[in-house]
Amino acid sequence: MSSDDLERLQRWEDNGAQWEVVSLRKDSATISLLRCDAGEEIDRFTTSDPRVLQRCRERRD
Numbered sequence: 001m002s003s004d005d006l007e008r009l010q011r012w013e014d015n016g017a018q019w020e021v022v023s024l025r026k027d028s029a030t031i032s033l034l035r036c037d038a039g040e041e042i043d044r045f046t047t048s049d050p051r052v053l054q055r056c057r058e059r060r061d
Helices: 006-014 051-060
Strands: 020-022 029-034 041-047
Touching: 006 020, 006 041, 006 051, 020 051, 029 051
Parallel strands: none
Antiparallel strands: 020 029, 029 041
16 A cells, blocks of 8 residues: 555544454554444555554554
């Protein structure tokens, strides 16, 4: 994925939608982007952006 993954995730949150970590590995994470009303998955992406990986680790703690 591109280096814009953190911005993509932030925009998603800023618009009131949810996201969850599907898979978290040492060097990558798969993230599910969910609707804000019913939690239905709209999109999913995998990233190796270290900033996003840190957010995923913080969310899991």
